[in-house]
Amino acid sequence: MFKKSKNYYLLLLGFHAVLGAIIFAIPFLAKIFSLLILLFGYGIVIKNKNRNNEVLIVSAYIVGVEVFLRMTNGMYINEYGKYNIIILMFLGILYRKTYKASMIYVIFIILLIPGVFYGIHTLSFDTNIRKAIAFNISGPVCLGFSALYCMGRVVTFSEIKKIFIAFGLPILSIVVYLIFYAPDIRSVITGTESNHSTSGGFGPNQMSTILGFGIFIYFTIFYIFSKTKTNKIITLFLLVVVSFRGIITFSRGGVYVGVGMILLLVLITFTLVNSKAKMRVIAMVLIGSFLALGIWTYSSVATGGLIDKRYANQDASGKEKRSKLTGRETLIESELLMFYENPITGVGVGKNKEYREMLTGIEAASHNEISRMLAEHGVLGIIGLLILFITPLFFFFMNRQNIFALSFFIFWLLTINHAAMRLAAPAFVYGLSLIRIKLNSEDEEPTVHRE
Template structure:
């Protein structure tokens, strides 16, 4: 499956010369499929999804027409990222190559995708087509979860992320992918673009995605989706200029379904869902709601202040081994990783990533603002709970840079 997801797109991008944004469409599909293919061991290499996205977009640039504005700042972003390799040192027995690729493959996806999409004219229809193709493999993943999950009555739910309801794979990545599906489904419903041909059926899909996402007990992807959707709905409803009565009706229906899904899921989990989202363990005792991420971020800031030039790509967990706190986990926060491992260069890169999309945002109308702020927010929240383990956050960030047009531009 993973091989076909790489080989077939390469053929089509070459044969079409990327005339109809095939690189964009296939990269979108792979971004949606990456977690599912990892779950089913469909990739030869673990990071193949990221490599594929990079390859598709580079092919799109070289074999197709150069439609976007040349973005020299994202070229410098990639080059400055690579500077961090100079300071990289790994203990004996550890792989230098794997260490670098694990930490830099995600940021490089962002750099290449940002270069491809920077002020690139993409029609409304083409953008929705890409979101549709991104959603398709997420349906496959949801079906897979249904068949792989044991009887819910047999699962012991506690105060931690649940692997049994995540297909035996990392709940964080699964919930992030499901959150993406929730966002896309809601966007299509609000735009009245029927996926199945029936609005009610599309709404049922959204309800089931939300249910499966809550069952993972991984909060990051679901909370990210909720915040992103609130921002999208705010700007989109302003664009539609709905009156108060219609707006109140939408809000009432949304709150009813959210409450119903939550109560039902909480009941199935014996109330543990409430504990999970309020930072309590199975006995109801309050614990660190960040599950150690706060302590990790504090150490990363400390290392940043002690090493203004950075400690080198991937050196964070080895540096933490030397400390008495013994917080040795790999970073779940890309902001902290950038500062810790790249020093002041990382701080500069972070500012670049934060500010450049804002210029596109302020130049756009309300319809375009709804998409730009949604992509931007999804990127930022995702990298703060899941770093850049998958291609999704880097690719989604780049979508905040496109210039959405009414029709295809010649």
């Protein structure tokens, strides 16, 4: 999918930067672009019969582009990302058989089925049953198929590099679009609430999620995959810009998650590399720390100090806010109450929104996938969550070939606690925590050498 050319990475970056500007100027092109992604993506997979894990590279690109297409109304269906990843994973399984242990995720998918039928039975006639169920079940099903394909699958170092690049390219388009949408930061920031203007008119929570993930992606490309000085400088610049735009969404969850992923990756690589490489890791940590301080200082100045108050959970006057989770705790409490009242069957898939409105008068979708699974699936939800928690950790400690595994896992775990599975990102990235990474003779050596 990506040609072996020294300048090809830079050309792709340039194309996606221009793409962000063009779609800002001509929004209708987003719909054409979304179709072209599928045309070329499926074409590549079918042409190569998934010999080089093309389904992972195409899926990574879809994950990176999902928010961009949503904010520009480029999707023809709301669950564009999840549905296409499910199809791609299914194609991948047809071309290349699954690892035997992956059958645990077949069980996970089966555990979701009773909740769907119960939801169909319990949802009111006024509700669009198809949309209510699809909204809540598409994320877990996408995760199930991603895990089913990825579990134990060997991915070469060069393939994982392509996956990271595929994640990062459309995130660059998002950033360029955001710059055009709100070029004057001070004029659109008036308080410490999550900011739709600095999020391109889109939901700050989802924007923060993908930009926080982008922080990790560009850090990793710089830290592990960049070979030339030019690539390092450009990637470092992109890391700074993505970090700044993520911070000024004023939605904290995605930024916290991105930083957590980086810390885990650095810690794991530090424990695995030789003594000489450890000094290089320490040097990069120091550089990164100074860089982070600089980005935060600039963000503070650009927002007139409001970003400092936001992360201190204060309003614009400096008064501490009552809720530390911006009201999400009320949603979680209502879902736990649903589980306590319906511990065996749950309330059924899609019913939690209706049930919450009846209990509290609040009409809002879930922000927490764990409490939603309990509320909608009951005891089967508990079993499903245990599978999701235990399997990747057990697999990692039995086989530590995937240095990104814990970072990917923590992205899934933390993201579903503040943004549920609105996006395809946590579902697909969870799957990547289950792959095996192989360094073969045709691959380039990583920047940080393992011991």
